[in-house]
Amino acid sequence: MKITLVAGARPNFIKIAPIIKAIEKKQAEGADISYRLVHTGQHYDKNLSDTFFEELKIPQPDSNLEVKSGSQSVQTAAIMVTFEQELLQNPCDLVMVVGDVNSTMACAIVAKKLNLKVAHVEAGIRSGDMTMPEEINRIVTDSISDYFFTTSTWASENLLKYGTDSEKIHFVGNVMIDTLHQNLDRITKPDFWNKFQLSPENYVILTLHRPSNVDEEQSLQKLLLGIDALAKDKKVLFPVHPRTKAILENTSLNFNNIIYVEPQGYLSFMYLIKNSFAVITDSGGISEETTVLGIPCFTLRENTERPETQTIGTNTLVGISIEKLEVIYNAFLLNGKRKSGIPELWDGKASERIISILLNQC
Known part of the structure; x- marks a missing residue:
């Protein structure tokens, strides 16, 4: 064949x-x-x-x-x-x-x-x-x-x-989880780990790429400023997608916690996720990996094509408003991780x- x-x-x-x-x-x-x-x-x-x-x-x-x-x-x-x-x-x-x-x-x-x-x-x-x-x-x-x-x-x-x-x-x-299993013993610290004084659970991962979240400059600024504030004592690592980077270059935002980094390779990105406090994302696929790794994930979307990451895994849909994210994330800070598992097969x-x-x- x-x-x-x-x-x-x-x-x-x-x-x-x-x-x-x-x-x-x-x-x-x-x-x-x-x-x-x-x-x-x-x-x-x-x-x-x-x-x-x-x-x-x-x-x-x-x-x-x-x-x-x-x-x-x-x-x-x-x-x-x-x-x-x-x-x-x-x-x-x-x-x-x-x-x-x-x-x-x-x-x-x-x-x-x-x-x-x-x-x-x-x-x-x-x-x-x-x-x-x-x-x-x-x-x-x-x-x-x-x-x-x-x-x-x-x-x-x-x-x-x-x-x-x-x-x-x-x-x-x-199959995405096949790759995760096959490479967990190969994941590596990114070059900036020591530069930004990172340690397990002292940072949050943020990824944004969907047009509804990144293509309108004012709404993107509001979202980032809100995430910067809710992070409190945690750093926020933001691997910036090329399209988003082009938009942000026109702004003069100042953050206390958000740190821009380059898009990461698979091994360093999985290292970052595995050792993070939580993940905030608008990606569907990342919620699969956080589910297997047991990392709380907050998805900035109104819907998901992977409902098993919610019903069984660690993912929570939070919509696209910073106000709703703040409510749900603060509840997580108060109550801790919810019980979760790994989907069948x-x-x-x-x-x-x-x-x-x-x-x-x-």
Whole structure:
């Protein structure tokens, strides 16, 4: 079996890494399976792309489509045009896409139009928010895939509601957590650890990248000033996304606690999360990692496509207003961590299950 693996953005790299390891393990056992790794180039910043291949020991891509940035339509079209040529020149039996970025949807469409099988890893998750580009990518990808690998029974149930054949749905667990398990003994202090006098639990991690939180300068300033105040005696480490950095460069904000740092590689970022007091974020994926690490997470969104991180894990949705965050965060300071656990099958073996299923069914 020849598989084309698609990676386009930071979360994709983290999810692809254990799948490659699982394929190589089966190869060593004599299985007839091979892969070709295609990097669409959707993220091309060194810290958001190449670093993850190096740190997670992913081989250099067999092909880099180098599509780079652009509007949603421009980027998606560029991926489709170049990926079609990639598949025509390098035939395969199955295309595997992961997550919900533009590369996921675009490459799935191209593969199906070439009559190839498509496997979607992290299928079935839904936020219910059609203003999110990722939600559209999820729905379109799931509407044309042949194999659906889900992170939770909730995601599997979503697919059934959409009319997906139950025999094509496979609840396997979370490949993002596979990578976490495989690298926990390799995580490393960032270079600035001593410079900022960091120690376990004396800081909070802040990440912001969603347009609703960062694209309007005044609301971003209000949010940051509020977080700076509620942190009290904790430092706030803020790895600044390039788009957010461009907005902040036009301001003259002064903070008591917030410290800007560069976007981090996987190993140093996981070290920071594992040793943090709490995380404030608008990312969906980070709430999965904080759940497994037992770190309180406060998500600045009105919805989540990962409800298991709330019902079972350490995540709390706080909306997008600083006022609501202040109420919920102060309650946390008063009452301490709430009881939490780890979702079913988040055990570091999801990738092995995926490859075993494909070998048995293809």
